[in-house]
Amino acid sequence: xxxxxxxxxxxGLFVVAGVVALGVLAFKVAGFSGGEFxxxxxxxxxxxxxxxxxxxxxxxxxxxxIGRVTAIRIDPDHYNAVVEMSIDSRYDNLPMDTxxxxxxxxxxxxxxxxxxxxxxxxHLEDGDEVMLTQSAxxxxxxxxxxxxxxxxxxx
Amino acid sequence: xxxxxxLGAWTLGSVARWGRAAIFLFQTLASCAWVVRxxxxxxxxxxxxxxxxxxxxxxxxxxxGMVLGLQGYNTLVDFGAETSLGxxxxxxxxxxxxxxxxxxxxxxxxGSALTAEIGLxxxxxxxxxxxxxxxxxxxxVVAPRFLAGVIAMPLLAAMFAGVGVFGGYLVGVSLLGVxxxxxxxxxxxxxxxxxxxxxxxxxxxVFGFVVAWIAVFEGYDxxxxxxxxxxxxxxxVVNASLSIxxxxxxxTSLMFK
Amino acid sequence: xxxxxLEINDVHFxxxxxxxxxxxxxxxxxxxxxxxxxxSGCGKSTLLNFIGGRLYPNSGSVICDGxxxxxxxxxxxxxFRKRLGMMFQASALLTDFSVFDNVAFPVRQNTNLxxxxxxxxxxxxxxxxxxxxxxxxxxxxxxxxxxxxVALARAIAMDxxxxxxxEPFTGLDPISMGVIVKLIREVNDTLGMTSLVVTHxxxxxxxxxxxxxxxxxxxxxxxxxxxxxxxxxxxxxxxxMNGLPDGPVRxxxxxxxxxxxxIGGPV
Numbered sequence: 001x002x003x004x005x006x007x008x009x010x011x012g013l014f015v016v017a018g019v020v021a022l023g024v025l026a027f028k029v030a031g032f033s034g035g036e037f038x039x040x041x042x043x044x045x046x047x048x049x050x051x052x053x054x055x056x057x058x059x060x061x062x063x064x065x066i067g068r069v070t071a072i073r074i075d076p077d078h079y080n081a082v083v084e085m086s087i088d089s090r091y092d093n094l095p096m097d098t099x100x101x102x103x104x105x106x107x108x109x110x111x112x113x114x115x116x117x118x119x120x121x122x123h124l125e126d127g128d129e130v131m132l133t134q135s136a137x138x139x140x141x142x143x144x145x146x147x148x149x150x151x152x153x154x155x
Numbered sequence: 156x157x158x159x160x161x162l163g164a165w166t167l168g169s170v171a172r173w174g175r176a177a178i179f180l181f182q183t184l185a186s187c188a189w190v191v192r193x194x195x196x197x198x199x200x201x202x203x204x205x206x207x208x209x210x211x212x213x214x215x216x217x218x219x220g221m222v223l224g225l226q227g228y229n230t231l232v233d234f235g236a237e238t239s240l241g242x243x244x245x246x247x248x249x250x251x252x253x254x255x256x257x258x259x260x261x262x263x264x265x266g267s268a269l270t271a272e273i274g275l276x277x278x279x280x281x282x283x284x285x286x287x288x289x290x291x292x293x294x295x296v297v298a299p300r301f302l303a304g305v306i307a308m309p310l311l312a313a314m315f316a317g318v319g320v321f322g323g324y325l326v327g328v329s330l331l332g333v334x335x336x337x338x339x340x341x342x343x344x345x346x347x348x349x350x351x352x353x354x355x356x357x358x359x360x361v362f363g364f365v366v367a368w369i370a371v372f373e374g375y376d377x378x379x380x381x382x383x384x385x386x387x388x389x390x391x392v393v394n395a396s397l398s399i400x401x402x403x404x405x406x407t408s409l410m411f412k
Numbered sequence: 413x414x415x416x417x418l419e420i421n422d423v424h425f426x427x428x429x430x431x432x433x434x435x436x437x438x439x440x441x442x443x444x445x446x447x448x449x450x451x452s453g454c455g456k457s458t459l460l461n462f463i464g465g466r467l468y469p470n471s472g473s474v475i476c477d478g479x480x481x482x483x484x485x486x487x488x489x490x491x492f493r494k495r496l497g498m499m500f501q502a503s504a505l506l507t508d509f510s511v512f513d514n515v516a517f518p519v520r521q522n523t524n525l526x527x528x529x530x531x532x533x534x535x536x537x538x539x540x541x542x543x544x545x546x547x548x549x550x551x552x553x554x555x556x557x558x559x560x561x562v563a564l565a566r567a568i569a570m571d572x573x574x575x576x577x578x579e580p581f582t583g584l585d586p587i588s589m590g591v592i593v594k595l596i597r598e599v600n601d602t603l604g605m606t607s608l609v610v611t612h613x614x615x616x617x618x619x620x621x622x623x624x625x626x627x628x629x630x631x632x633x634x635x636x637x638x639x640x641x642x643x644x645x646x647x648x649x650x651x652x653m654n655g656l657p658d659g660p661v662r663x664x665x666x667x668x669x670x671x672x673x674x675i676g677g678p679v
Contacts, residue, residue, distance in 0.1 A: 004195075010206045011198050017209075018310025021317035025352050029245045029320055031343025056350065276507075284504035287464050288518040288566075289493040295521075 039089035040067065041126035045100040045113070050081045051136025052111050053102050059085045059113045066091045069113060085113060095120040099132035111136060176372050179293075183371065186291070186298035196299040197306075204265045204300065205307030209314070211264055212257055216315035219256060220322025223247055227323070228331050237327075241338035242345030244323035245316075249346060249355040250411065253316035255403050258362035261308060262395035266370035269300050270391040273374025274384035282375075297375060301367045308363025309356050316355065354410045361402060366395045415478075417442045417606050418463065418574060423472035425458065432458055433469065434630040440574075440623070445600050445607040447617040450627035451652065451661065456610040457501075459627075460576050463608070464496060465489045477573055494522050497567035497575040497605075501582060503559040505551040505566070511538070512547040515566045522570065537565040541595060557588025561595065568599055575599070577609045581616045589616065596620055614653055618642065626652055628661070 050072060059067035067087035075082050087094070097118030104111050115130075124130070190197055227243040273296060276282050282292040320342070327333045346352065370391050377387035416439040423436040432455040440446040450456055461467040462474045465481045474481045477495070484492055505514050515534045519525060525533070538544040541561040551559060560580065567575050577596060581589050597620050600607045611617050617624060618638040626634040626641070626649055634641060634649035642653055651659030667673065 007202050008198055011201045014201065014206045014209060014307075015310065018307075018313055021310070021313035022356070024317045024320075025249060025313055025355075026348055028339070029249065029316075029342055030346045030348040030352050031340075056347070279507070280500045280502050280504035281506055283466065284498070284500055284506075286466060287493060287496060287498040288521065288570075289490045290518070290521045291490070 040086040041089055041092065042070070042084060042086050043094075043124050043126075043128050043130055044082055044084050045130040045133050046075065046078070047081050047083060047100075047102060047133050047135045049135040049138065050083060051102055051138055053083065053113070053136060054111075057110065057112050059087065059115065061091065061094075061115045061117070066115075083113065092123065094124045096122040096124060096128075097132065098124060098130055099134065100130045101134035102136035104137070172376075175376060176368075179372050179375060180368055182293050183298050183301050183368075186294045187302055189294040190298045190302055193299070196295070197302060200299045200303035201307055204269070204303040205311065208261060208264045208307070208311060211260055212311045212315050213318050215256065215260060216253075216318035217322040219252055219315075220244065220248065220319030220324075221326045223252075223319065224323035224326030224331070228327055228333065237331075237333055238337045238341050239345070240323070240327045240333050241320075241340075241342030244327070245320055245342040245346045246351060248316040248319040248323075249351045251403070251407070253312045253319065254355050254358035254362055255399060257312040257315045257359060258308065258366055258399045259396055261304075261311060261363070262366045262370070262399065263392055265304065265307075266366050266391050266395050267388045269304070269367070269370040270374040270377070270388045271384060273297065273300070273371060274377035274379075274387050277375065277377060278379040278381065278384055280379075297371045301371050304367025304370065305360065305363045308366070309359040312355070312359035312362075350411070354406075357410075358403065358406050361406065362399050365398050365402060369395045369398065416440060417477055418608070419473075419475040420459070420462070421473045421475065423462065423469040423474065425455075425462075425467075425469045427458075431630055436472070436627075436631050438625050438632055438635070440606060440608055442606050443600075443604065444622045445597065445609065445620050447609045447611060447621035447624045448627060449611060449614060449617050449624060449652070452612055454627050455630075456612075456627060457578055460498065460578055460608070460610060463574075463576065464493060464498060494518075494570060495573045497570065497572035499560070499563045499567045499575070499577045499580055501579040503551075503556075503563040505554075505559055505562055507551050509551075510547065511543065511549050511551070511554070511562050514551065514562060515569050518566065518569050534565075534569070537569055538562075540568075540599065541565045542591075555588075557584050557591065560584065560588065560592055564592070564595055564599070568603065568605070571603065572605065574606045574608060577607065577611075579611055580609060581611055581613045593620055614655070628652070 053069065053072065055069050055072060057069045058065045059069060067085050069083055070086050071084040073082050073084075074080075083100075094115065095118045097120040099116045099118065101114050101116065102111055103114045118132075223244045224240065227240050227247075228237055231237045231239055231243065273282075276292075276296065282296065285292045285295060324335075324338060328335045328338050373387040373391045373394070374384075377383045418438075418440040420436055420438045423433050425431075425433040425436075436459075438446075438448075448456055448459065458467060462469055463476060463481060465484060468482055472482075476492075479492060481489070481492065505511075506517060509517065512534055515537055516530050519530050519533060535544055535547070538547055541564055543558060543561055543565065546554070546558065546562075551562070554562065564580075567577075580592050580596065584592065593616050596607060596609065599605065609617065609621065618641070621638055623637055624635065624641050625632050628648055634644055634646055636644070641649060644650060644653065648660045650656070651661060657663055
């Protein structure tokens with residue numbers, strides 16, 4: 001009660017320090033740059049095999065992240081996987097014949113979706129589907145293929 | 156026969172206690188509206204619950220961060236992945252150690268003090284005297300302390316994680332020679348604002364709520380003797396710590412699928 | 413005489429299996445100092461809790477100033493308590509506050525008076541108990557007797573209708589005790605209050621009380637002014653008033669026959 005001013009000063013300082021710490025975590029640690037995902041549009045792509053792709057995986061164009069995978073589900077009619085991606089609205093001029101492939105960061109890294117733009121005049125809009133896709137490369141299949149071809153070649 | 160009877164008595168006792176704790180929580184939450192009109196009381200409690208806990212949190216955070224830097228580096232360097240050091244340190248701190256260790260320290264430092272204070276006020280009839288002076292002790296004593304705990308916890312956890320990241324930087328970058336840019340960019344690459352930071356904050360709010368609830372309830376429910384108060388204080392630390400760890404498991408399994 | 417300020421009508425109360433009151437009846441008139449005496453553990457403090465609405469009897473009514481306390485809802489109860497003063501056995505001063513702030517506490521909480529007015533009021537009450545000079549001390553710095561006087565000043569801070577004293581004489585040295593005895597009487601008469609003193613100190617109770625009730629066995633077993641109580645022929649009253657070790661209240665806790673107990677030994 002007596003040193004009310006000092007007390008209020010410390011509490012104020014405490015709250016400021018706490019908020020600053022939260023800010024550091026958000027901007028410095030998480031690299032939050034604000035507004036990155038405020039304006040997005042959704043596109044989908046079908047893959048025969050998504051491999052180890054997970055939601056929130058990056059969607060890259062020429063190696064630069066322009067979006068994220070938001071959902072992965074099975075199309076029960078065609079037995080293939082539908083990957084839903086949200087793309088930053090700043091890049092709304094992707095050609096209709098853009099292809100999507102599931103790639104791996106490094107040899108054993110996590111997987112991401114890489115977009116490869118085509119040359120069509122029409123652009124992908126919200127809800128459109130990317131028609132050209134390339135499934136994930138599954139390392140085990142690759143190795144077994146290689147072994148089989150070796151075995152055949154050796155005969 | 157006797158054992159069965161004891162089990163029954165224990166069960167009934169526990170159920171009654173849970174009931175009291177739940178009613179008490181509702182009363183406290185209802186009283187929080189009253190506290191808004193008495194910010195000075197809240198200030199005082201944030202001071203004793205938050206500011207006085209700050210030092211131990213900052214020191215612990217720094218050391219934990221340094222240990223993470225050291226251990227992380229030694230493990231990662233074997234795989235040539237020391238570029239991920241920043242990410243490892245930051246993820247560990249924001250997801251787990253920040254909220255959990257802060258809550259444990261908070262329970263030991265502030266929670267026990269809250270219980271002892273309220274328990275002693277009860278034992279010396281101060282709470283009864285307030286009631287007789289037409290002042291509701293839940294408004295006046297319990298709610299400001301509870302609210303201060305809920306407010307202070309996430310701020311303390313954030314400071315813990317922030318200082319910890321800096322501690323990791325000290326060891327990893329300044330001492331062991333990881334590149335500073337790589338440390339930060341690896342961190343920013345791997346840490347997500349919503350999935351990691353926000354979930355960590357949610358965890359610390361939940362922990363703050365639970366620790367503050369346990370602490371004020373144990374104090375208010377304490378047997379009004381010196382032995383009763385000391386037992387209540389012990390119970391606060393034990394129950395709060397167990398609740399934190401159990402809740403952490405539940406929250407983690409819900410958040411990070 | 414006019415209608416009593418406090419009426420306890422046919423109160424029954426049990427604490428678990430322990431029956432504390434069966435058919436308790438008592439009346440306190442306005443302006444009186446009434447003393448409730450009785451052996452330790454006969455539930456005297458429980459009675460004060462009924463009046464303050466902190467406990468409810470199983471049946472019966474507690475009527476104070478025409479209000480049935482047992483029927484009050486929360487808000488009405490808090491409103492009612494503003495007109496009660498209570499001095500606790502352990503003084504129950506708020507340890508974080510100075511003497512001044514302790515006495516000011518009920519006034520600040522329950523009224524919107526200006527700080528100047530509160531200051532006048534608090535200093536007046538402190539002057540009355542002779543502790544105006546101690547206003548800046550903290551409760552930890554006070555002796556037991558002084559703490560009791562501060563508690564008294566706080567109990568009368570709101571000028572209550574009824575002041576209740578829970579064991580006001582326990583654990584005090586003779587001088588402090590004399591001071592408290594004098595204060596209770598003085599406060600009651602000068603401020604026109606009604607006082608209810610719960611105590612087991614027969615001598616002090618006789619000095620200050622206008623009317624006494626002796627509790628025992630869950631009901632009133634003797635009542636009257638101090639002179640009548642002292643001259644009573646009822647065995648229970650005589651035993652308590654004169655402090656006889658054995659009487660209707662047995663010296664021995666109920667036990668099997670001593671000889672049998674010793675000869676029998678553990679089976």
